Amino acid sequence: MKWVLGLVVAGLGVGLAGCSSGSGHPAAKQGGDVAGGQSAAATVSVAQNPGQGSILVDSRGRTLYLFEQDHGTTSACTGGCAAVWPAFAAGATPAAGAGVDGSSFGRAAGQVANQVTYHGHLLYFYSGDAAPGDVKGVGIPGWYPVSPSGGKVDKDDADTKGTSSGSGY
Numbered sequence: 001m002k003w004v005l006g007l008v009v010a011g012l013g014v015g016l017a018g019c020s021s022g023s024g025h026p027a028a029k030q031g032g033d034v035a036g037g038q039s040a041a042a043t044v045s046v047a048q049n050p051g052q053g054s055i056l057v058d059s060r061g062r063t064l065y066l067f068e069q070d071h072g073t074t075s076a077c078t079g080g081c082a083a084v085w086p087a088f089a090a091g092a093t094p095a096a097g098a099g100v101d102g103s104s105f106g107r108a109a110g111q112v113a114n115q116v117t118y119h120g121h122l123l124y125f126y127s128g129d130a131a132p133g134d135v136k137g138v139g140i141p142g143w144y145p146v147s148p149s150g151g152k153v154d155k156d157d158a159d160t161k162g163t164s165s166g167s168g169y
Contacts, residue, residue, distance in 0.1 A: 042090035045097030055145040061132025066121040073108035119150025
């Protein structure tokens with residue numbers, strides 16, 4: 001039983017470390033498909049989520065989020081926040097799947113270099129989303145899946161697969 005307690009304490013330590021404040025960028029991969037934090041051939045598509053409706057996802061089906069506290073292309077998510085909410089970065093402007101406005105993509109030096117923007121919003125992943133279609137970031141204040149029109153999807157559905165609540169990150 002002592003080893004179980006040890007695992008719980010270790011897990012809490014890692015979780016709390018992710019909530020620390022500070023500036024800078026995490027050394028970990030930033031949600032891209034290749035080392036260095038950038039997707040070589042990123043594609044953004046529209047997926048239908050049972051609780052959230054039409055939302056943007058990357059080529060692996062991972063939900064893309066926006067953060068309301070960002071100021072244009074200046075990320076308000078740094079330090080420990082960036083470890084929990086890694087940037088969606090790409091080496092080139094992403095390809096647009098059906099229902100996505102390809103002319104609304106951009107890239108900026110937000111949380112990381114070449115962070116993808118859509119309709120002016122920096123895009124992020126949520127580290128708690130383990131499988132394609134997960135929306136576990138829903139309900140965390142300030143964070144929202146992105147709609148095909150570029151706005152936030154604000155449907156707080158308690159029955160949504162993987163819905164979670166939290167304190168900002």
